[in-house]
Amino acid sequence: MPEPLAPVAIGPAWLAAIDDAARILLGPHDRTGAALSTEVARLSELYTRDRGALRTQAAALGARLRFFLPRDLPKIEGPLCELAWASVLPRGPRWRVLDLGAGLGASTLGIASFARRAGIEGLDVLAVEREPRAIDVLRHLAARTGHGALAADTVPVALESRELDLERIDVRALGSEFSFAVLGLSLNELWTDAPDRLDRRAELLRRLTSVLAPDGALVVIEPALAASARDLQRVRDRAVALGLHVVAPCTHAAPCPMLAAERHWCHEDLDLALPEPLRSIARGAGLRWEGLTYAALVLRREPAAGGGHRIVGGPIETKGRTEWHACGEGGLVRIARLTRHRGADPLEGARRGSRVRLPPDAGASVRTDRAAIERLR
Numbered sequence: 001m002p003e004p005l006a007p008v009a010i011g012p013a014w015l016a017a018i019d020d021a022a023r024i025l026l027g028p029h030d031r032t033g034a035a036l037s038t039e040v041a042r043l044s045e046l047y048t049r050d051r052g053a054l055r056t057q058a059a060a061l062g063a064r065l066r067f068f069l070p071r072d073l074p075k076i077e078g079p080l081c082e083l084a085w086a087s088v089l090p091r092g093p094r095w096r097v098l099d100l101g102a103g104l105g106a107s108t109l110g111i112a113s114f115a116r117r118a119g120i121e122g123l124d125v126l127a128v129e130r131e132p133r134a135i136d137v138l139r140h141l142a143a144r145t146g147h148g149a150l151a152a153d154t155v156p157v158a159l160e161s162r163e164l165d166l167e168r169i170d171v172r173a174l175g176s177e178f179s180f181a182v183l184g185l186s187l188n189e190l191w192t193d194a195p196d197r198l199d200r201r202a203e204l205l206r207r208l209t210s211v212l213a214p215d216g217a218l219v220v221i222e223p224a225l226a227a228s229a230r231d232l233q234r235v236r237d238r239a240v241a242l243g244l245h246v247v248a249p250c251t252h253a254a255p256c257p258m259l260a261a262e263r264h265w266c267h268e269d270l271d272l273a274l275p276e277p278l279r280s281i282a283r284g285a286g287l288r289w290e291g292l293t294y295a296a297l298v299l300r301r302e303p304a305a306g307g308g309h310r311i312v313g314g315p316i317e318t319k320g321r322t323e324w325h326a327c328g329e330g331g332l333v334r335i336a337r338l339t340r341h342r343g344a345d346p347l348e349g350a351r352r353g354s355r356v357r358l359p360p361d362a363g364a365s366v367r368t369d370r371a372a373i374e375r376l377r
Helices: 012-029 035-048 051-055 056-084 106-118 132-142 197-207 226-241 280-287
Strands: 094-100 123-127 157-162 178-184 214-222 245-248 267-271 288-299 310-320 323-326 329-338 354-359 366-368
Touching: 012 056, 012 132, 035 056, 035 280, 056 094, 056 132, 056 178, 056 214, 056 245, 056 267, 056 280, 056 288, 094 106, 106 123, 106 132, 106 157, 106 178, 123 132, 132 157, 178 197, 197 214, 197 226, 197 288, 226 245, 226 288, 226 310, 310 329
Parallel strands: 094 123, 094 178, 123 157, 178 214, 329 366
Antiparallel strands: 214 288, 245 288, 267 288, 310 323, 310 354, 323 329
């Protein structure tokens, strides 16, 4: 039996390709060393306050290319692995990808990396992005996939691009039978001042699923910030009401129980550390380099395998016990393990994103020594 697909960190071949692209495309606006860390720190602050300001200067493009692109590129791996785990990855031999708000190409290039391990021969990508300089970067890197230094890490990407505004997009005019439609870190930027922004975003997701192939999937990735993640959870509830089916992160179709308390929001934390030199840049900018966080939503037109509970918090170590929080159809459940029982239950190593099956009569709190708990993933 083949090994299950799991998220993989960015490798040296990608770092070299991005370094080459930066030197060729940025020229005098390129940044390295302390200057790059300073620009990354400034942009990180803007990411939390005003993402629209990122489009205003060439120096910002340099930090996006040299740091944020390689940092974000593996994020798509998490949702794709969820589809693989549920046995609903789109069939090959090639995948057709609609990348909306493509930016510098983190989603497309991440899929190209995953596709190599999934046995796919290549990608046919339609990238929609309103910033020409960003498309130039994506075009440069896409042309290098599938051969040369990236031959072992990627499949070839055949790229078509269109400069369009996502708030005014005619989805049907973009084509049909896509294996994937992807919104990478862009849904939160749409209709921000509209009082019905969440309804508009949910309707966009519904229209996007209508241009998918029958086995296709819609993947949304958002920042792991409370405001954007909770907005995505609200959009998720609206999308379910519109008839869409959730593959991840939810294991159920009931309303999101985490929205009941403002302190809760759903996000992922992949166990992937940044490689050097990205780690040095992150240190200089005062950013984390261990773990890759984001919020995600994976939707299909047809149901996929679900059930059970997903770990959405923990492990939290306190005196004498370890706790996790799990989300399922019945709501949030606190799972506790006494330290003296460590290693005697299936939750050893469980972290945010793991799936478990709890007893049908589990209430709001269970202990591992008093309940039969099965680790699904």
